Amino acid sequence: MSEFQIQSVALASQQTAPAWLSHLRQQQTETWQAAAWPGRKTEAWRYTSLAPLENQTWQLAQACSAELPDDLVLSDALRVVFVNGHFSAQLSDPLPQGVTPFSRAQPEEQVLILAGLNQTLVADKHLFASLNGALLNDGLWLHLEPGQRLAQPIYLLHLQTAQQEGELAPVRILVQLGQSAEATLLEDYRVQAPGISAVSAVTELQLGANASLQHYRLNLEEENHLHLGSVHATLAADARLQGFTLASGSRLKRLDYHLRHLGQGADLKLQGIYLPRGNQRIDYHTEVEHVVPHCTTDEVFRGVIADTAKACFNGRIHIHPQAQKTLAEMSNRNLLTSPRAEINTKPELEIYADDVKCAHGATVSQLNDEALFYMTSRGISAAEARVMLSFGFVNELVEGLALEELRVWLRPKIAAIFAQTSSLTRHLIHD
Amino acid sequence: MSEQVEKLIRKEYSAGFHTDIESETLPPGLNEEVIRFISAKKGEPEWLLEWRLKAFKVWQSMQEPDWAHVTYPKIDFQAISYYSAPKSLADRPKSLDEVDPDLIETYNKLGIPLHEQEMLAGVAVDAVFDSVSVVTTFREKLEEAGVIFCPISEAVHKYPDLVKKYLGSVVPQRDNYYAALNSAVFSDGSFVYIPKGVRSPMELSTYFRINEMNTGQFERTLIIADEGAYVSYLEGCTAPQRDENQLHAAVVELVALDNAEIKYSTVQNWYPGNEEGKGGIYNFVTKRGICHTRAKISWTQVETGSAVTWKYPSCILKGDYSIGEFYSVALTNNFQQADTGTKMIHLGKHTKSTIISKGISAGQSQNAYRGLVRMGPTAEGARNYTQCDSLLIGDRCGAHTFPYIESAHPTAVVEHEATTSKVSDDQMFLCQQRGLDAEKAVSMIVNGFCREVFKQLPMEFAVEAGKLLEVSLEGSVG
Numbered sequence: 044m045s046e047f048q049i050q051s052v053a054l055a056s057q058q059t060a061p062a063w064l065s066h067l068r069q070q071q072t073e074t075w076q077a078a079a080w081p082g083r084k085t086e087a088w089r090y091t092s093l094a095p096l097e098n099q100t101w102q103l104a105q106a107c108s109a110e111l112p113d114d115l116v117l118s119d120a121l122r123v124v125f126v127n128g129h130f131s132a133q134l135s136d137p138l139p140q141g142v143t144p145f146s147r148a149q150p151e152e153q154v155l156i157l158a159g160l161n162q163t164l165v166a167d168k169h170l171f172a173s174l175n176g177a178l179l180n181d182g183l184w185l186h187l188e189p190g191q192r193l194a195q196p197i198y199l200l201h202l203q204t205a206q207q208e209g210e211l212a213p214v215r216i217l218v219q220l221g222q223s224a225e226a227t228l229l230e231d232y233r234v235q236a237p238g239i240s241a242v243s244a245v246t247e248l249q250l251g252a253n254a255s256l257q258h259y260r261l262n263l264e265e266e267n268h269l270h271l272g273s274v275h276a277t278l279a280a281d282a283r284l285q286g287f288t289l290a291s292g293s294r295l296k297r298l299d300y301h302l303r304h305l306g307q308g309a310d311l312k313l314q315g316i317y318l319p320r321g322n323q324r325i326d327y328h329t330e331v332e333h334v335v336p337h338c339t340t341d342e343v344f345r346g347v348i349a350d351t352a353k354a355c356f357n358g359r360i361h362i363h364p365q366a367q368k369t370l371a372e373m374s375n376r377n378l379l380t381s382p383r384a385e386i387n388t389k390p391e392l393e394i395y396a397d398d399v400k401c402a403h404g405a406t407v408s409q410l411n412d413e414a415l416f417y418m419t420s421r422g423i424s425a426a427e428a429r430v431m432l433s434f435g436f437v438n439e440l441v442e443g444l445a446l447e448e449l450r451v452w453l454r455p456k457i458a459a460i461f462a463q464t465s466s467l468t469r470h471l472i473h474d
Numbered sequence: 475m476s477e478q479v480e481k482l483i484r485k486e487y488s489a490g491f492h493t494d495i496e497s498e499t500l501p502p503g504l505n506e507e508v509i510r511f512i513s514a515k516k517g518e519p520e521w522l523l524e525w526r527l528k529a530f531k532v533w534q535s536m537q538e539p540d541w542a543h544v545t546y547p548k549i550d551f552q553a554i555s556y557y558s559a560p561k562s563l564a565d566r567p568k569s570l571d572e573v574d575p576d577l578i579e580t581y582n583k584l585g586i587p588l589h590e591q592e593m594l595a596g597v598a599v600d601a602v603f604d605s606v607s608v609v610t611t612f613r614e615k616l617e618e619a620g621v622i623f624c625p626i627s628e629a630v631h632k633y634p635d636l637v638k639k640y641l642g643s644v645v646p647q648r649d650n651y652y653a654a655l656n657s658a659v660f661s662d663g664s665f666v667y668i669p670k671g672v673r674s675p676m677e678l679s680t681y682f683r684i685n686e687m688n689t690g691q692f693e694r695t696l697i698i699a700d701e702g703a704y705v706s707y708l709e710g711c712t713a714p715q716r717d718e719n720q721l722h723a724a725v726v727e728l729v730a731l732d733n734a735e736i737k738y739s740t741v742q743n744w745y746p747g748n749e750e751g752k753g754g755i756y757n758f759v760t761k762r763g764i765c766h767t768r769a770k771i772s773w774t775q776v777e778t779g780s781a782v783t784w785k786y787p788s789c790i791l792k793g794d795y796s797i798g799e800f801y802s803v804a805l806t807n808n809f810q811q812a813d814t815g816t817k818m819i820h821l822g823k824h825t826k827s828t829i830i831s832k833g834i835s836a837g838q839s840q841n842a843y844r845g846l847v848r849m850g851p852t853a854e855g856a857r858n859y860t861q862c863d864s865l866l867i868g869d870r871c872g873a874h875t876f877p878y879i880e881s882a883h884p885t886a887v888v889e890h891e892a893t894t895s896k897v898s899d900d901q902m903f904l905c906q907q908r909g910l911d912a913e914k915a916v917s918m919i920v921n922g923f924c925r926e927v928f929k930q931l932p933m934e935f936a937v938e939a940g941k942l943l944e945v946s947l948e949g950s951v952g
Contacts, residue, residue: 086541174679364869376759379884383851392875394894397866401894405877409884 045080047096052076054103054211055177061146063153064179067160071176084186086172090355090387091326095269099239103178104128104212109202114233116452120198127203128212128242129181134200137221142197143217145182156184159217163247163275168330169299171271175213175245177216182215185228189221189251196227196257196446203268205235205240214244220254220282227257227446234268241269248276248284252306255283257445264292266321273299278338280306284313287444289453290325291318291460300329302364304338315344316437318460319352326355331373333366333399340371345440347433347461348377348384359391360403361373363403366396373403376411378436380429430461500557506530506660507657512557516627517536519634527645529657530878536651542813543842543874546756549721556659556692619675621705622667626861629665636667640698644727644764644790652723653760660694660725661677668734677932679708693724698736699769706737708935721756722780728763728771733792735770736763739931741939744779744945751838752940753807761785767793767822773926774930776939777804777814780944786844788817791825791856798827805946806839806871815845815862815876819844820853820886832924835945836869842874847923849886858884864894865946867916919942 044052055072059065081088103125109126111134122378123142124134130144138144148156164172183199201214220226234240250256262270270293290296296319302311311331319325331340341361348354360371377386389404411430419427434457441457444450500508509530513523538549616623622633629637647657668674672724699705722744730736738761747754749812757780763771773787789798800816818827827847835841864873897919905915921928921940930935 110932131493324698367869377881379881379886382884383882384884385880387880387881388879389877390875390891390892391877392864392894393872394864394866395872397869397871397896398867399894399896403875403890403892405879405888405890407881407886407888409887 044075045294045426046098047101048076048078048080048091050101051174051177051211054101057103058178058180060180063376064145065159068177068179071173076176077083078173081170087328087357090353091295091297093295096114096241099209101209101211101241102207104203104210104240105204107204107206108203109134109308111200112202112235114452115198115200116238116448116460117196117198117229117448119194119448120196120229121202122198124200124202125183125214126216127183127210127451128201130183139193140396141186141188141191141193143186145184148184152184153246153408155186156217159184159219159249160247162248163277163301164245168272168301168304168379169275169456170204171243171297172245172273175215175243175273176215178211178243180213182217182358183296184227187220187224187226190223190467191221191227193214193227193261196229199228200242201232201242202235202294203229203240203242205234205238205268210240211244212240214242216244216246218247218256219249220251220256221252223253224251225255229259229261229444229446229449231261232264232270236266237265237267239267239269244270244272246272246274248274250276250278250282250284252279253281254279257285258287259444259446259449260286260288262288262292262296263300266292266323268293269295273301273460276302278302278306278309278311279303281308282306283310286311286313287440288315289328290316291320293323293324293325295324302330303332303334304340305334307335307337309338309406311338311340311342313340313342314322314408314440314442314443317344317346317354317356318348318349318437319354320349321352322350324354325352325354328357330359330361331358332372333362333369333371336367336369338366338369340373342373343440344375345437346375346377346386347380347436348386349380351381351383353387354386356386356388357391358403359393360388360401362396362399362401364373364395364432367398368397369396369401371399371401375403375405376436377405377407378433379407380409380433430458433461434458481622486569487918490718502553502555504551504554504659508556508636512659515557516630518630518796519777521638522630523689525642525647526658528743529654530646533651533654533658533845536654538651539596542784542844543840543876544782544784544811544813546811549756551655553815554563554721557661557679569914570936600756605786615675615685615911620672623678623727624665624872626663626665626696633665633667636698637665640696640729642727644729644762645725645760645768650760652758653725656692656694656723656725657696659878660692663694663696663724665695665838666697666707668699668705668783669930670700671702672680673703674705677706677708683769686855691722691724692718693727695724695734697727697738698729699736700733701731702733702779703731704735706932708932710743710935710938722758726758726787727761730763730765730769730771732767733769734766735772738763738770738774738787739902739935740775741935741942742775742777742779742783743942746779747781749808751781754810755779756781756926757783757785762790763788764790764826765793765796765798768795769793770799772799772930773816774801774927775803775928776931776935776942777802777812780812781810782801783810783812783814785814786816788819789827790819790821791827792821794822795824796822797825798832798835800827801925801930802831803834803927803943804832804836804841806836806841807946810837810839812840813844815843817846817848818858819846819848819858820858821850823852823854823856824868825853825856827858829858829860829862830926831865832927833862834920834923834943835864835873835949836867838870840872841873841885842876843892844876846878847888847890849881849883849888851882853883853886856883860888860890862892862924864892865920866896868892911935917947920947
């Protein structure tokens with residue numbers, strides 16, 4: 044066992060409430076203990092070092108009061124706030140039927156939650172999923188009946204106060220959509236102090252037949268924050284999932300997406316943007332499995348890597364032998380904007396069926412000289428032109444987002460990531 | 475059509491015969507003594523024995539790699555015999571007349587231009603029968619140009635400085651499991667040296683044959699193109715049909731000094747196993763070249779044989795403005811497995827690489843492209859273009875793509891594209907509507923699919939390659 048595993052197992056034993064999750068915690072602790080710690084030669088971790096986890100003393104983040112940040116993404120939404128992994132009724136809106144924090148679940152609901160948890164997970168594929176289970180104490184259960192539609196998007200805000208050095212918080216989300224149910228979920232992770240902290244977040248999405256989910260995940264934390272996140276989804280027949288993920292910040296940010304088409308006619312659209320700067324590390328691993336025929340996947344990831352940051356994108360599309368008539372596309376484009384930035388990308392196809400159309404593409408380059416020249420020759424400063432071009436590179440994805448409030452909120456945020464001073468972004472913010 | 479197809483499926487491997495020649499073969503097993511025996515047998519100098527022993531030590535400490543997308547029963551390295559030489563070779567023949575007639579017949583069956591065909595084909599052949607080079611032709615003509623083309627065992631004695639300097643300089647002993655094994659027990663292989671500014675007057679060619687039962691073959695090829703030199707090297711393989719799996723772990727090292735160019739072409743048609751997936755060759759090969767300033771190395775390969783292929787011809791683009799190319803067609807049928815691709819390591823400024831890979835899977839085979847493009851922190855203005863396309867024929871086969879792209883320089887540009895599809899119904903309809911039967915139509919479409927690679931091959935090879943694909947694919951349609 045690694046130093047971090049030993050530490051976190053000790054933390055798991057401190058986690059005693061709620062009692063109805065203790066069996067699950069016990070089980071997951073055993074899995075976590077037995078998990079092989081990755082080395083430099085472990086394929087899934089070859090570009091990402093876990094040293095920041097190991098060189099630190101960790102403690103469980105405790106429930107406490109916190110203040111809402113000023114820059115909330117959504118105002119017209121159902122806000123559900125967790126502070127240090129614990130549900131905060133005080134900061135949250137009144138919750139309707141179907142939106143239940145684990146800590147508020149009735150006994151009969153607890154049974155359903157327990158039955159639903161880990162159903163979409165393949166444990167040995169995602170190292171840190173069992174850590175999340177071992178530490179599990181609270182979470183959000185979104186359970187929609189067949190045909191149910193939520194009037195507003197759900198805005199899940201996770202605040203980490205990080206008042207003490209080395210606070211670690213587990214976050215768990217379980218979404219179960221019945222037949223033809225529809226929902227929108229935005230996960231927003233924030234850290235409120237610059238000290239070292241970490242989050243282990245697992246999201247499980249179970250989409251019933253013809254269900255539709257828009258799922259957004261924002262990870263714009265501080266550099267000293269570590270994020271170990273994964274999203275696992277299963278799609279029944281004709282289900283539609285639109286996923287969006289944005290990551291910047293963190294000395295170590297690992298995000299796994301594991302999405303499975305289990306019913307014919309399911310459709311998946313997954314878009315991602317990663318913008319590591321400074322000395323940040325962002326590692327995306329996505330896997331889309333086509334288990335049945337007639338499903339479609341469209342996956343687009345773009346990254347702009349600056350300074351001495353490193354990013355890793357490993358996307359895999361796996362077509363099982365029965366999954367004929369699959370259409371799957373994956374594209375990954377990267378910009379390196381500094382001589383010491385690094386990108387490692389590996390778009391994989393694993394195909395066992397013949398009547399499919401699959402394609403993937405990957406590019407790595409710097410900003411186009413001609414585009415830069417065009418702009419500077421028109422009186423735009425080189426620095427400003429760079430910001431505009433970098434912004435434009437990822438804005439294509441932002442433009443396509445269905446959630447308008449998010450688009451409006453994101454633009455200045457992204458522009459600010461590219462620019463050191465606000466004068467460089469004056470062309471970008473207006474809608 | 476089905477009757478004809480049936481016939482074609484049943485078609486026996488045409489190069490599958492076995493020549494009976496008395497061999498001097500070591501009993502199976504591998505230890506230091508075996509290595510000393512091999513070395514002594516070849517009368518090698520002390521340094522080479524030490525070199526082999528060092529490799530053996532490294533090999534013992536290494537693990538057999540398991541990352542490739544292939545499955546096969548574990549190899550018992552102690553069950554393999556590590557030395558085999560045709561006996562009649564104790565006295566090296568001076569001319570073809572002195573060569574064992576059985577050998578000549580074997581070559582004739584394979585259509586190797588060795589005797590009268592020599593002139594017509596315009597090819598110098600360093601024919602490797604099992605592990606020892608038997609005869610080298612055209613030596614004089616090459617010598618005139620200053621080109622050295624000889625068995626590596628001979629080069630060790632005649633050009634020790636060159637061998638010592640370059641052996642293991644591109645593929646070090648500890649590079650990987652099979653390279654280490656090869657370094658310890660390599661039997662023989664070709665040595666080529668092209669002096670400064672010389673353009674080799676002909677295409678050099680080596681034909682490999684695995685002939686001895688249960689004999690692993692461990693070729694070692696070393697090609698050095700000195701400054702401004704050019705050479706085109708052809709390698710073709712075929713093996714007799716048999717049921718026991720055979721291991722082949724070759725190492726090929728290319729050194730292209732400043733402004734030199736090496737073109738290395740391979741047509742690989744080793745026994746792939748029968749329709750049930752029984753038998754066939756295990757082909758675990760390490761091929762790598764190093765390019766100095768403005769040098770160019772071009773790998774072209776057509777892989778249709780072997781039960782398991784594990785092969786990544788690579789280029790280290792060390793010098794500024796150097797160029798690496800990789801053109802590959804890999805076809806798998808029945809139960810064949812191929813995990814093949816390339817590595818392009820860009821270190822120099824303005825280095826360029828092109829990768830064109832065409833994978834065709836039929837039957838119940840698995841065909842994977844695995845490639846690495848690495849732009850080092852010094853690779854200013856480097857450029858890579860990669861295209862790997864897969865074609866699936868039948869619904870029980872697999873086609874996979876595992877491209878690794880690592881870029882650490884902002885001015886480096888990497889482009890990667892991959893597609894996977896089956897032969898489209900539209901194309902088939904068009905062909906059949908014009909009177910081609912399904913078999914011919916597929917063959918034509920596949921040939922078109924591979925055209926970009928075939929046009930890189932020297933003429934004779936291109937013809938052979940096209941024919942090979944046709945034969946290998948027969949029976950997979952309909």
